[in-house]
Amino acid sequence: MIHPYKTREGGATVTIFVPYDCHNHCPFCINKGEYADLTGFSAEKICQSIDKMDAITPECDFVFTGGEPLADLSALQGMLDHIPSTHKIYINTTLPVSEHQSEEDIVEFTRRNRDKITCINVSRHMQKYVVESNDALLSRLAVPFRINCVLYKDYPKADLIPYLERFRKIPGANIQFRFDYTATTPDNLYDEEDDMILHDLKKISRYTGLDGCRMRCGFHFDYKGMELTYHKTLPYSTIVEQDSRDGVTYDILYDILIKQNGDIHADWDGTKLDVNAYANVVFEPYDLRWREKIAS
Template sequence: MNYPYKTREGGATITIFVPYDCRNHCPFCINKGEYANPTGFSVEKICESIERMNAVTPYCDYVFTGGEPLANLDSLQKMLDKIPSTHKVYINTTLPVSEYQSEEDVVTFTRRNRDKITCINVSRHMQQYVVESNDQLLTRLAVPFRINCVLYQDYPAWALIPYLDRFGSIPGSSVQFRFDYTATTPDNLYEETGDQILQDLKKIAVYTGLEGCRMRCGFHFDYRGLEVTYHKTLPYSTIVEQDAHSGVTYAILYDILIKQNGDIHSDWDGTPLNLEAYRSAVFEAHDLKWLTQIA
């Protein structure tokens, strides 16, 4: 059934899948298959979709993912240039350098876009699945950064402390550990007692509180002055819910996707966004909030 849309103030986050692949093969990546056949991939079509979405929600957040956004700096720049300064922009990346792209190229790119990029989320997993650039490159970035680490299946819990010590020594670092979201359900989203990752973190870091909403949550810690978050999110971006006051049933959107060919989806399963209906979306206060906070 089709329901009217509801989303947070400012609009749902727009995630852009860049139209070029990475060279990595992370076992938890569900996007790799999409890049096997690049027929129809288009920077120009994505730029057109950015313009359409900006006309509807000119203050929403953008996330670039893939693939590898920083694998083609020229194409990424074209897409970034279409996003006005009213938006926050985040980039998910492994921070790649190669014979085709030097550290200096990456640093120069961040300098050129320091007023455009809100944060770079750098993937650094405890079990190495990719060729990593030097940690020293993190200190040269001209924009804020955060370290993202998926704790996948039988992660080495003994390596948590060395991992946190590694990034705790880098100025400006924070770390977000991520649960394998393909295994997240409404029943285990807020589970604590049976969550091994959460219990492992509580053994080595100071727990400072929980924030969350219908879709995702974050358990916060302090590790010797390093900000650490354990993040869990559901594997979809739309929740159908009846409004308690009006009785109207809404499709509540948390993420909108611009795919590699420019198509606009309202969920990760290929559901197309009804753009005309989204123009009339009802807005609600951002529901991500502190649920518990320990001084």
């Protein structure tokens, strides 16, 4: 660590990479290579790191990703059980169903954890990269869910409306379209003029406003009563900035990662977190704010 840490009130979001792989090969996934060798992966060490982060920031958000968190419900349950109720918990998943795991197994898992899981983010892309479980499973989940869809490279624009109509029929559904974050830069994060995805969405839905912070932003829409968000985020999680009030230069953290072996990182590029220094982190108000809001 070069600079002292600063983060938002409540603490940086802690993303946990589960210690088991998925069977998918999505072209925009940058995590796949990490699962080629599972040596040293440990749910037990991950739980120890969860305990450390809970002790430092007992109200931070946790996100489970991978890999595929729901590929091993027993292991996931063990990790969830280490997270107290003061935290919000999100799970990124494809809702995998197989000969070893039924829809009923997933539904029962959500019932058992309905007071623990804040939201399940379900990957459903316009281009089929994975074998998808039945859409009807979404309406059976006992926790809130959101559809995540990466609009990757030359996505099929003609399929946007059929895609939206597919999920508009499911009670509780809302959709987050995501820009390929590996291509996001500080210069194009808030760009509207040259963002073709934004123009495509404005043609087919009602624009309702923009929120954002230093690191990410969301353009909001309404499609026939269904909420849509177009999300863009930078491909790193630390911003180095001097505080104008005290003159101190801080590493401002938005995300902290618990890797498959339990190591705790301060960014997506392998930078380790100085856990002892983070115990003295400086908090600031979260800079996420509405920048534009269109009245209904």
